[in-house]
Amino acid sequence: MTETLIILGIDPGLANTGWGVIEQRGAKKRALAYGCITTKAGVHIIERLEHIYDEMLAIIDRYKPAELGIEAIFFGSNAKSALTTGQASGAVLIAAAKSRLKVGEYSPTQIKQVMVGQGRAEKQQVQYMVKAMLGLDHDPTPDHSSDALAVALCHAKLRGLC
Amino acid sequence: MTETLIILGIDPGLANTGWGVIEQRGAKKRALAYGCITTKAGVHIIERLEHIYDEMLAIIDRYKPAELGIEAIFFGSNAKSALTTGQASGAVLIAAAKSRLKVGEYSPTQIKQVMVGQGRAEKQQVQYMVKAMLGLDHDPTPDHSSDALAVALCHAKLRGLC
Numbered sequence: 001m002t003e004t005l006i007i008l009g010i011d012p013g014l015a016n017t018g019w020g021v022i023e024q025r026g027a028k029k030r031a032l033a034y035g036c037i038t039t040k041a042g043v044h045i046i047e048r049l050e051h052i053y054d055e056m057l058a059i060i061d062r063y064k065p066a067e068l069g070i071e072a073i074f075f076g077s078n079a080k081s082a083l084t085t086g087q088a089s090g091a092v093l094i095a096a097a098k099s100r101l102k103v104g105e106y107s108p109t110q111i112k113q114v115m116v117g118q119g120r121a122e123k124q125q126v127q128y129m130v131k132a133m134l135g136l137d138h139d140p141t142p143d144h145s146s147d148a149l150a151v152a153l154c155h156a157k158l159r160g161l162c
Numbered sequence: 163m164t165e166t167l168i169i170l171g172i173d174p175g176l177a178n179t180g181w182g183v184i185e186q187r188g189a190k191k192r193a194l195a196y197g198c199i200t201t202k203a204g205v206h207i208i209e210r211l212e213h214i215y216d217e218m219l220a221i222i223d224r225y226k227p228a229e230l231g232i233e234a235i236f237f238g239s240n241a242k243s244a245l246t247t248g249q250a251s252g253a254v255l256i257a258a259a260k261s262r263l264k265v266g267e268y269s270p271t272q273i274k275q276v277m278v279g280q281g282r283a284e285k286q287q288v289q290y291m292v293k294a295m296l297g298l299d300h301d302p303t304p305d306h307s308s309d310a311l312a313v314a315l316c317h318a319k320l321r322g323l324c
Binding site for chain 2 (some may be wrong): 044045081084088089097102
């Protein structure tokens, strides 16, 4: 019998946390759902983080992923965006921990390498490969959800290796 | 009857999250407890964040604070430390949100201003004032717990104002 694995991919951010759920059955992969958790700039940080955390729990409860891939934050970004992305990824990872998901973290370079074959690929090339690998006839929107599906696909490929 | 308010102060960090609980009764303040939540560098980020979150819930359950003051991260720090401090503060703030605490964030400059009367005070001056204001006959150790008590005292002073 072919094992089925459900993977949740996350592109974390305080304003926009992209998410994408894929199902892997043998070599076949398909998208089950994707979207973006958004929070508004004027809202108190504690409400923004709680919203991300609660939405994460709802997504996990609905799609029952066994594993989660998350994009690791790029240290070259400025300290303020590293901070807010860190807070958002903290909320995501606590939700993953409380749901007992296996977690893998992947750098932007690793994700591009897996998706396109080279670490300096353009964003559009990654988006093209997300569509091709999942057999989608349209671009997943917003971009954050496409990025999240790329992380899920990267996790599917590397989960046994790192 | 004099109102009693219990405040939890937090100096967040991935390796060391200092905490301090104070009780304010009228103008009188005293330290109820303080300490530091530590996590080791070699441990997976998800376990480190879950440990901070679980310890936070345990501290809140034990001392039943109504409000929480947290040191806001200094953007001048480097992106890597902003990221990990952001993740730790994310874990702290989710615990605060789930426990329905009122939360105030204070910059290092605000804390020094409240404690010593000027925003460029030395760390030792802040520590001295923590001891004086709480009537402690010894230095709270580690430093992180003294810093956390300073945040709690800053919150006690500014909670009505910002």
